[in-house]
Amino acid sequence: MLSVQGVSVGYGDAPAVLREISVMVRPGRLLALTGSSGAGKTTLLNAMAGLLRPQQGTVTVDGQPLRDRDHAVEQRIVLIPQDNGLAPILTAAENLQVALVADGVTPPEALRQTAATLDQLGLSDQADQLVEELSGGQQQRTAVARGLALRGGVLLADEVTSELDAGNRQRVLDLLRDEARRGTAVVFATHDPEVAAACEAELHLVEGRAEIVRD
Incomplete structure (x- = not known):
């Protein structure tokens, strides 16, 4: 299980973009990560993926503090980035x-x-x-x-339906739901309210803070 506890994240010496974020990413569920452009969705996913070290708080996987991206890969955390990678x-x-x-x-x-x-x-x-x-x-x-083929225990997807038509968007949602049924914990960052509504839980980011909309 991926756990984010009291995490604040920023870049360099700049003020934290996200402050005191806490969320449990549970196996077998789709968690929608929502918020306006610039709200910090990608920043939070990058912290969950081991690409950003929190300024405070902890990201843990099965109780182990996440050290970096290499450790995240070892722990089967798969990231589908917004720029596709x-x-x-x-x-x-x-x-x-x-x-x-x-x-x-x-x-x-x-x-x-x-x-x-x-x-x-x-x-x-x-x-x-x-x-x-x-x-x-x-x-x-x-x-x-590629993300699905890697069969991770945690799958982080960053705006992966933003350029898709309705049919392909539904296809991706169905496949991500199938991954969750397989036991994968899926976090899906999206600005699309219909996509968010298709997920079992929702964490909304606003002004650097998190609000649990559905759990």
Whole structure:
């Protein structure tokens, strides 16, 4: 279980962007992280992913303080970043395969899992296209496919439906819900009220503080 307790986060010597945030990210549930642009959604996800060290408070995984991103990866915390984090000079399939092999999957199994996951996202026809040739929505779905293929215990998704049409948005939501049913703790940062309403719980950020809307 991922736990955020009394966390304040900032950048450099600037005042904290988020102050005294506490939330439990429970396995088997979708937690919507909402708030206006600039409210700190990405900042909080980065702290949960080990990319930002809190100025105060703690982020723990199964009771262990989260040290850094390498430790987060060891603890099976998968981040799908807002900028998708894909290698533009690789194909959609290669982006998944490289991540899977680096995660210890054998090359033949990585090929199989890549094909299956891209198919789930409706991307089979784009598997051999370079990422830089894909549309923004296709890149988002490729990033989601990579995140799902890695099978984390915690999945952090940052605005991963912002460029999708209604059909593909629902497809991604359904797949994230399936991940939660598998026992994954899913945190979904979004500005879309319909997406937030589809999640079991909601944490709303406003003026650097957090309000639990649904739990």
